[in-house]
Amino acid sequence: MSTNTGSCLCGKVEFCVHGEFLYAGYCHCKMCRKSSGGAGTVVGGIQSEKMSISKGDEHIKRFHRSKGTTSCFCSHCGSMLYGEKPSMGMVHIRFGALNKSPKQMPQAHMHVSSKPDWYDILDSLPQFAEFPPQK
Ligand SMILES: [Zn+2]
Numbered sequence: 001m002s003t004n005t006g007s008c009l010c011g012k013v014e015f016c017v018h019g020e021f022l023y024a025g026y027c028h029c030k031m032c033r034k035s036s037g038g039a040g041t042v043v044g045g046i047q048s049e050k051m052s053i054s055k056g057d058e059h060i061k062r063f064h065r066s067k068g069t070t071s072c073f074c075s076h077c078g079s080m081l082y083g084e085k086p087s088m089g090m091v092h093i094r095f096g097a098l099n100k101s102p103k104q105m106p107q108a109h110m111h112v113s114s115k116p117d118w119y120d121i122l123d124s125l126p127q128f129a130e131f132p133p134q135k
């Protein structure tokens with residue numbers, strides 16, 4: 001089973017991901033834009049039990065950003081690390097926090113209707129105005 005690691009910018013928080021992501025994508029929703037200060041985020045989903053905090057649990061702050069999602073970030077440097085989705089039993093890990101590229105590449109762009117005008121999508125991945133259709 002593959003293992004990946006990640007950390008925040010200052011290095012006080014480190015985490016491990018055991019196994020492969022089930023899906024991944026770009027999200028351009030307002031919450032992702034505001035929390036990243038960029039055009040959105042790239043996240044990958046994995047079962048929450050496959051992710052563990054290896055260092056600095058006490059530095060993690062949680063922000064309940066919506067009904068189903070709690071954003072987790074380093075209270076020292078402010079890096080957004082992952083979102084907890086307890087009702088799905090999943091965590092959505094921000095790919096930018098990972099130390100090496102995961103096998104699962106981003107598959108689509110979500111919430112493109114909220115994408116800022118100053119950012120053009122130049123790849124050929126599928127684009128969804130909001131959420132992708134549920135399987
Ligand atoms: Zn930090």
Ligand SMILES: [Zn+2]
Nearest residue numbers: 027028029032
């Ligand atoms: Zn989003």
